[in-house]
Amino acid sequence: MSGFTMSPSKALAVLASGALFGFGLSLATMIRPEVVLSFLRFQDLGLMLVMGGAVVVTLLAYRVGPRLLRQPLLGGYFHQHVSVWNRDTVLGAALFGAGWGLCGVCPGPAIAGLGTGNWDLAWALAGILAGALLQGWRARA
Known part of the structure; x- marks a missing residue:
């Protein structure tokens, strides 16, 4: 940019938010692919609490925050995201879900997992980066 x-x-x-996010992922054990895979196999539903908590906090922040504050605490304005449902959105979500289901690795937890010394996650991140790069090239064409 x-x-x-x-x-x-x-x-x-941004740094504090990222550190809080990474700490939460680590504390919830989402940085361990085997834990995520056991959740996806319906063997351990503990991560449902993590996702539920995230949904509640996000819902409150996006719905209540703009009503309580005239503008964000650090300036600017509250953005409204317009959801776009099209073929690329659905295909991208399906591919992301398939990749997540096959290896149990999501970008945020993978980056946080590197901080714990799980260097095997670097392979997954390299694949995520390659996929994002290919999509960026495809989108420009």
Whole structure:
């Protein structure tokens, strides 16, 4: 992104949010592919609590936050995401789900898992990066 700048307070907020996210993923054991795979096989449903908690916090932040605050605490405005359901969205979601189901690795937990020394996750991240790069090239064509 050319011309992208971030104030020190925003950079600190992003860093703190990322650290909180990574710590939560690690604490919930989502950084261990075998735990995620056992969830996907319906053998261990503990991660359902993690996802449920994330949904509740996100719902509150997106629905209640803009009503309580005139603008975000660090400036700017509240963005509205317009959902676009098309062939690429459905196909991308299916491919992402298949990849996640096959290896039990999602990008966020994989990055957090590297912080615990699980270097095998670097292979999954390399594949995720290659897929994203290929899609970026495809989208430009």
